[in-house]
Amino acid sequence: MRDVYILGVGTTKFGELWDLSLRELASEAGLKAIMDAGIYAEDVDALYGANTSGGQFVDQEQIAALIADYSGISDLNIPSIRVEAGSASGGAALMQAYLAVKSGQLNTVVVGGVEKMTDVPSEVATEIIGGSLDAEWETFFGATECSIAAMIARRHEFEGKAKRENYAMFPVISHKHASMNDTSHFKNIIKIEDVINASPVAEPLTVFDNAPISDGASALVISADLKKINNASHPIRIKSSSAANDFLSLHDRRSVDSFRAVKKSSDSALSLAGLDIGKIDALEIHDSYSIAALIQLEEILGKDAVKMTEGNDFYFNSSKPLNVSGGLKAHGNPLGTSGLYQAVEATVQLRGKAGQRQVKDPKNFLIHNMGGLGTTSVSTVIGVD
Amino acid sequence: MSEVPRFWRESRHRYRLVGTRCTNCDTLYFPPRVICPTCRRESVGKMKEEEMSGAGEIYSFTVVHDGLEQFKMQIPYVMALVKMKDGPFVTAQIVDCSPEEVKIGTKVTATLRKVRSEGKEGIIQYGYKFTICP
CATH class of the missing domain: 3.40.47.10 (Thiolase/Chalcone synthase)
Structure with missing residues (x-):
């Protein structure tokens, strides 16, 4: 099977970022990764978006579609799928993206993660973080x-x-x-x-x-396209x-x-x-x-x-x-x-x-x-x- | 706000500690399960409800100082992993004691208490908590 490389990476600052929304964070990281990879949106076959609890933190689901939209790529109809596995969402999205590229069906993929946690009070955030436990048999009884x-x-x-x-x-x-x-x-x-x-x-x-409870987004461009790998300034292999x-x-x-x-x-x-x-x-x-x-x-x-x-x-x-x-x-x-x-x-x-x-x-x-x-x-x- | 069935359907498990026994391998599970994780498909149709005695001992515990909104009035409160005499482990609060009285190995017994409520007009949710055996 073919080798898969990281062509570009991008991240926002992490912290209590009052002036930035979920969509702004995600598109900042994605854009940085694409520019670092030296590619354009037309080169992207799919977007995998990692997010744990956007539905509770900012009342937003279908987050991958939102990210793609606000990154300005909706006219390209790029498939955009959210991956959720609790706080392992980022790693799980990277794994899914890696397997998709490794399989040969997709050549170049953006995988990004975003969480906007500080739009709710910290007690509410604690409650949402507890969503990774068993809601009926742990959190119900007071476990954080x-x-x-x-x-x-x-x-x-x-x-x-x-x-x-x-x-x-x-x-x-x-x-x-x-x-x-x-x-x-x-x-x-x-x-x-x-x-x-x-x-x-x-x-x-x-x-x-x-x-801590932090806001932040990070993204990577991964690819098995030899031409893009050769053009990238410093590809690193997964x-x-x-x-x-x-x-x-x-x-x-x-x-x-x-x-x-x-x-x-x-x-x-x-x-x-x-x-x-x-x-x-x-x-x-x-x-x-x-x-x-x-x-x-x-x-x-x-x-x-x-x-x-x-x-x-x-x-x-x-x-x-x-x-x-x-x-x-x-x-x-x-x-x-x-x-x-x-x-x-x-x-x-x-x-x-x-x-x-x-x-x-x-x-x-x-x-x-x-x-x-x-x-x-x-x-x-x-x-x- | 939640609809009543969400809590109603668990009431016998939460009020009386009713779990399920896999009659294939004779293991009791709590919380109740529909499939035994040891016997898997062999357990289908062989899981029978069974009430636990309520007796157990503390396997591990913590004193919570920064907790859920619903439990704010109780801070600091003790959460424990109770090893039940009947086998299963249960995650629950230890009440009617000072945190200093709680140790690993302390014998406890289940009691029915109010656990949560949803505002002034919402459902009051009951369930088990544990107290230290005299």
């Missing part, structure tokens, strides 16, 4: 997504697998990296004590263990993309403090790419909650993950750079966008254009995007040939 993460953390700690500090350090790393990224939601540097002592959201988790799922609710899982879907999707993506984890130079993972970051790494890297949190291994200039973008925690977490921003970051890094936070000469990135807490897992390997 953070409360589920907190119960995972409490049990994980009770089992003696890790201490508070082992996961409280992920927000510290993400903030450090975000401070070097122009599009970050947060640019402040924090310490581990700040995470542990901040105001509680769902104990033991504090505000600093949670990724080597594989694979997904796996688990029970929707934590109370139905075979294990409360592990994410078996993450192991399945990451092992599968590595195997399809013909790589082992040792050949992955950097990781972007779904640090929606600090504890979620730790458990993902336990699944992806194995038992060493906890030990690695005790050193400096995860900084951009270290042995296993992690969330060099600033992660969901500090670069921001506009739900449906996040998985695509991970791919934008990997592309920029692999091109060697990440400035201050540049990982030294990376060849392969593994990006992991997750819906809920271990429910939907999408792993994608992006690298240079």
Whole structure:
């Protein structure tokens, strides 16, 4: 089967973007990606739009059609489909777009993600984020997504697998990296004590263990068209993309403090790419909650993950750079966008254009995007040939 | 605002903790399921409703400080994953206690309470919460 390349990437700034609407965010990112790829709308065979909860945040469904319309391409009748898989929507859309191009039916596709979260009060946003849980048997009874993460953390700690500090350090790393990224939601540097002592959201988790409520959009142009690949200034290859799922609710899982879907999707993506984890130079993972970051790494890297949190291994200039973008925690977490921003970051890094936070000469990135807490897992390997 | 059937159809499950047992592998599920995730097609037509005892113990828990609008008056409130004596795990609030009394392993029992309401004129929704066993 043919190779699929990322020809162009684009992103908006992430944050509380009061003056920008969902449609403006989406078209900004899409336009940037198309210009970066050096192509025109006439070259695009399809648009895949990732969005988690537009129906609730801004009362808008049929979002891919809206994006295409406001990007000025409606007269081209380009098929435009929304992909939704909770907060894994971005990764899932990228995977669908990749498979469509890989199949040979489509040659060049735009895949974009957008979420406009700050048009509702934060309590309402918390409620909407909880939509990724089981509405009838979790949210109904008062569970928030953070409360589920907190119960995972409490049990994980009770089992003696890790201490508070082992996961409280992920927000510290993400903030450090975000401070070097122009599009970050947060640019402040924090310490581990700040995470542990901040105001509680769902104990033991504090505000600093949670990724923020952000607006933002990101987009990529992917293609298997040799002419376009040769014309692109710096194409980067998608080597594989694979997904796996688990029970929707934590109370139905075979294990409360592990994410078996993450192991399945990451092992599968590595195997399809013909790589082992040792050949992955950097990781972007779904640090929606600090504890979620730790458990993902336990699944992806194995038992060493906890030990690695005790050193400096995860900084951009270290042995296993992690969330060099600033992660969901500090670069921001506009739900449906996040998985695509991970791919934008990997592309920029692999091109060697990440400035201050540049990982030294990376060849392969593994990006992991997750819906809920271990429910939907999408792993994608992006690298240079 | 929701229509009545949305809550009415779950009332026996939420009022009396009625789950479903797969009579093929003899596993009890709660919340109720129409297909057993272990036996899959072998379980079709073999899922029978069964009421749980209401006894359980805390498997994990959290104290929620920043919660849903509907539960704002109760903050801080305790959410727990309760391991039921009958097998299944249940996500529920622990009430009538201070958060300090809640520990992993604490024995609890189900009680029927008001859970939510939809404004002044909407439906009052009831369901289970748990209290610490004396």
